[in-house]
């Protein structure tokens with residue numbers, strides 16, 4: 001009996017505090033992360049990268065025994081083309097329902113990614129080469145304005161609107177503290193900061209301060225690695 005109780009305790013502890021996350025480096029030189037996150041109902045995919053990443057993402061799914069039909073939702077951290085370009089392919093392949101902020105639905109469905117605002121000369125040059133807004137149109141199924149409770153989709157998390165980097169930026173916060181913030185922070189050579197592409201600096205920092213108030217543990221960056229809350233300087 002005692003052993004059973006210990007087993008149950010360990011199982012519950014593991015279930016509550018761990019989150020199975022598979023990071024798939026995608027895009028040019030693997031600079032954009034796509035994430036598979038395990039849920040009670042299967043898996044979700046956070047961002048999809050570009051169309052040219054589709055084959056690699058499929059291969060990662062195969063390696064990890066993730067059946068296309070087991071991916072029940074795709075959540076978009078924001079509407080920049082390097083994050084949403086391959087949406088049509090992955091939505092068709094998995095049949096997953098797509099969740100995003102309401103401000104980017106129309107653009108994605110018309111085949112136009114969100115405008116990026118470069119703030120340095122280097123970022124402007126990068127934008128010239130990689131900043132095409134044209135994507136294959138794809139359907140967005142579920143949108144929200146300020147906040148959405150994702151537990152109704154079998155995801156033990158909520159998402160909040162976090163504008164600043166771009167109009168449709170969101171923060172996805174699992175109830176165990178595991179958090180996905182898209183491009184709101186980047187761990188570049190100069191340390192952790194809002195990067196060199198953002199629509200509104202003041203708004204971006206305000207959004208970071210909002211999610212920072214929550215009980216966060218592992219924070220996953222779309223460009224970079226995993227950080228903890230005490231690394232955030234704002």
Ligand SMILES: [Zn+2]
Pocket residue numbers: 078080165166183
């Ligand atoms: Zn971005």
